[in-house]
Amino acid sequence: MAKIDLNCDMGESFGAYTIGADEAAAPYITSANVACGFHAGDPMVMERTVALLKSHGVAIGAHPGFPDLLGFGRRNLAASPKEAKAYVQYQIGALQAFCKASGSTLQHVKPHGALYNMAGKDGALAKAVCEAVAETDDRLILLCPASSQMHAAAKALGLRTACEVFADRAYEEDGSLVPRTKPGAMITDEDEAIARVIDMVEKGKVRTITGKEIEIRADSVCVHGDGEKALLFVQKIRSALQAAGIELAPLAQII
Numbered sequence: 665m666a667k668i669d670l671n672c673d674m675g676e677s678f679g680a681y682t683i684g685a686d687e688a689a690a691p692y693i694t695s696a697n698v699a700c701g702f703h704a705g706d707p708m709v710m711e712r713t714v715a716l717l718k719s720h721g722v723a724i725g726a727h728p729g730f731p732d733l734l735g736f737g738r739r740n741l742a743a744s745p746k747e748a749k750a751y752v753q754y755q756i757g758a759l760q761a762f763c764k765a766s767g768s769t770l771q772h773v774k775p776h777g778a779l780y781n782m783a784g785k786d787g788a789l790a791k792a793v794c795e796a797v798a799e800t801d802d803r804l805i806l807l808c809p810a811s812s813q814m815h816a817a818a819k820a821l822g823l824r825t826a827c828e829v830f831a832d833r834a835y836e837e838d839g840s841l842v843p844r845t846k847p848g849a850m851i852t853d854e855d856e857a858i859a860r861v862i863d864m865v866e867k868g869k870v871r872t873i874t875g876k877e878i879e880i881r882a883d884s885v886c887v888h889g890d891g892e893k894a895l896l897f898v899q900k901i902r903s904a905l906q907a908a909g910i911e912l913a914p915l916a917q918i919i
Contacts, residue, residue, distance in 0.1 A: 667911045667918050668865050669826070669884035670902060671695040671807070672894065673727060673776070675713035676704035676736075685895045690716055692898045694914045695723040695884065697774045697807070700755030703729030703737025707758075714762045723914035724768055725807065728755035729776030737777035738844070745792035748779065752796035760801070771916050772826065773797045774807035775814070784812035784840060791817045798823055805915050810881040811839030826883040826915045829864045831857045831901055833888075834873045839880060842873050849873075854896055858904045861885055865910055883918055 674690070675698040676683040683704065690696070698713050699705030705713075717724050728751060729737030743751070756773060763770045775783055775793055783789040790813035797804050798821050808814040810827035818825040832851045834842040842849040851857045864870050864882045871877050885905075887897045905912060 666865065666909075667913045668882065668905060669694050669723075669915045669918055670887070670898070670905070670912055671697060671725070671774075671828070671884050671915075672887050672898060673697045673699070674717070675699045675709050675727075677709050678704055678706040678733070686713060686716060688895050689887075689898050690720045690722055692902045693722055693887075694912050695725055695771065697725045697727035697772075697776070697886075698759055699727050699729070699776070700759050702731045702751065702755055703733065703735075703776050710759060710762050711766075714759075714766050714768055718766055718768045723771040723916060724759070724763055725772035725774055725805075725915075726756045726759045726770060727774055727776045728752045729779050732778070735778075737779065740778045740782060745788045748783070748789055749792040749796040751779075752793055753800050756797070756800045756804075770801070770804060771914060772805035772807050774828070780808070780814075781841065781843075783814050784809060787813045787817065790814040794818045794821050794823055805919055807884060807915065809839060809841075824919050826919050827881040828884045828886055829861070829870070829880055829882040831861050831885055831887050831897055835870055835878070835880075837872050837874055837876050837878060839878060846873075854900050857897055858900055861901055862904060862908055865905065866908065884915060 674696045794817040805824045806818045
């Protein structure tokens with residue numbers, strides 16, 4: 665039986681601002697990427713999110729991003745590889761502290777937003793991100809696209825690596841995500857999203873924004889936690905995967 669991880673970005677509220685439906689979505693996922701205070705989240709939110717995920721048996725991952733709270737980490741910053749490495753190490757360490765205090769274990773690291781996209785194409789930045797993970801805890805799994813520079817850098821360093829696909833994002837022909845600034849970048853129809861997910865998991869293929877079909881590796885399916893239909897997507901995708909006879913499991917049971 666095929667296995668797949670279903671992940672969601674969580675812990676993105678901060679201060680007086682609530683983002684995402686974490687409590688409602690947690691029962692449906694197998695792994696979560698928790699904001700570490702740079703692009704979203706704060707210490708109190710991190711603590712609550714770790715406790716929430718532990719109570720539902722959801723595997724916990726760090727979701728480090730650029731220090732860009734106003735831009736939600738989605739703006740490209742001119743950070744050097746050395747700076748990016750320090751940013752990632754700092755954020756992993758912060759979440760690890762909350763995991764340790766709660767008796768939980770950190771499973772993986774998934775860079776967020778602009779850092780994820782930039783490190784996917786920039787070899788030096790990808791190497792810095794992967795070194796940050798390896799030097800902090802080489803047992804951690806790096807979650808990233810198979811077609812990315814991060815995947816290549818992680819393999820070169822001997823890091824455990826899982827390949828991620830997106831339920832609610834369109835793809836370019838090179839396997840990268842269509843920038844959010846372009847029309848059609850977001851998949852808003854849940855039936856279309858479900859059909860795409862099943863094809864990616866069962867067939868290892870996805871239709872790009874140009875109409876071309878490309879190969880893609882799927883170890884984990886991501887639904888963005890701040891999306892308008894995030895909860896509906898998570899619920900329907902989980903049901904569709906189970907109906908197709910695909911077992912849901914956290915990354916540590918797949919990689």
